[in-house]
Amino acid sequence: MITIKAPKDFCAGLSFILISGVFLYVAQDYPRGSALQMGPAYFPTTLAGLLFLIGCVVLLRSLVIAGERVGALAKREMVLILGALVVFGALINTAGLIVSCAALLVIGSLASGEFRWREVAVFIVALTTAAILIFYYALGLPFKLGPWS
């Protein structure tokens, strides 16, 4: 029976193998070339290969040498904060800065676990105004402000 003795290392090793796997998989279509004429795949494949090896060692080590536990993941915070970013990204080019700021702040504030409507409303007004003044007017960045513009 195999037991995981070092959960942190186990997860780390697994992630290394996963990431190296993605790079190796995508790079297999690229020409490798030779040392004299390094092709597009030469350097990345070498790096990913090395990463794969390290991943395996770290993974195997976690089965032998005891180590720390991973600890509770902040699932709620993770989903809400990353979700807020994705929503902001999806809205910024269509609905514009004002709408996406409001959406980001509402979803993001939920993550703190102490959601207060009045506070969030103040935030939306204050921060959106600040963002428009700084980025749109002062720095002249080409933002779409609202769905109308």
Added chain:
Amino acid sequence: MMDATLLDNLLLGLSTAVSLSNLFYAFAGCLLGTLIGVLPGLGPLATIAILLPITFNLDPTSALIMLAGIYYGAQYGGSTTSILMNLPGESSSVVTCLDGYQMARQGRAGPALAIAALGSFFAGCVGTLIIALFGPPLAEIALKFQAPENFSLMVMGLVMAVVLAHGDLLKTIAMVLIGLLFGLVGTDVNSGAERFTLGVPQLVDGIEMVGVALGLFGISEIINNLHIKEQREALDRKITHFMPTREDMRRSWKPVLRGTAIGSVFGILPGSHAIISSFASYTVEKRLSKHPEKFGTGMIEGVAGPEAANNAAAQTYFIPMLTLGIPTGAVMALMLGAMTMQGIVPGPQVMSQKPELFWGLIVSMWIGNAMLVVLNLPLVGIWVKLLTIPYRLLFPAILLFACIGSYSANNSAVDIYLCALFGLMGYLFIKFGCELAPLLLGFVLGPMMEENLRRALFISEGDPSVLIQRPISASMLAISAAALVLVVLPAVRRKRSEVLVASD
């Protein structure tokens, strides 16, 4: 003649740095740096990353002056909260908590803050002078480097960063490799082939560094901070007198000198230099003291030395980036990115081609250090008040600026998604006990390393031994190998974890 040119150069720097706009940006940087140094949960890394896109519109010199100010300003600000609240605003101020907070509890917060500020100011000045003195000769040597030397130099930089990092050796190397790999995403400069873009047109020019840095150091921090419920306790005591007694001064000047020397040396080395240098200084002072048992009960030596050390290190930290074009830490990786975005090719030639940038930055650091003393001592009451702002009111602003920051780099939503992706990756890797700074280092160095390796192998007709046949390149690789071997040795390994973990 050396001295005359140095003087000329410093005068050129002075004339650049005291222009009204550059004084303003130095001040803005220092103010912002102090602010985020005081506020736990927002570090110089995230702040610099957020401001990077804004600096596109600035003149390159002003941009670097402000970004540098944020970094060394944060080192000052961090000590304030360490002393008053036992709360290191910056990781490098952890050591200052040990004796600084005890002094504050005994009602001697004023002298502790004053010694910390004065020691930091002295160390900052010396550090700046060291850059001015040693920068030009180093750049002179580096100008003679060719592809093999450049490649080996980057290997050495990365290996040293790995060796001197906190975490597990293997995991840290893996993080560097991951960074290098992500750095290669985009068009291969040599063949023109698109690599790892997965058909996303926005990735053809590579992954934008701003999004990566904001995700790794901004977003993942927010997730982490929200999960750990905050506990803050402000010291509700009026700080009345700042003047250190004559006895304080007598006990402090030697630790400040030693701390400055230690910090200057450690600052040049890659890795967690600021933490290591303040910890090393603390250890030295404790060893040299006649009363080592009293350390931890409010010894002023334990504040003076480490504070000087981490500020000296904060200055000499710039040397490899400015003279060799090699970042030795995450903050310098961002500074390097800022230069590249401004169309400046980082490297030893910056000093000769853009002398006003190099010398202007150095003189502005000195001016900035003076500004910081003024900002920190009389205004300490305001900084303490700021600490009572709960994190739940703080993080939405960070979140919003991170979003706009990553968006405005290319005006594309893809960068926001990448920021989210790296935020997720950063958070998970923290949880798995992996360090993030090496990833960013690798990310910045990836394309440069590949290009130099390619050129090196091309001139040697595909023979990799070119890297060990050229003496400078060979010695740099030998140093890297020796450092790696040394760390694996059991005795050194134990000492390393003792130092690096204890400073956590």
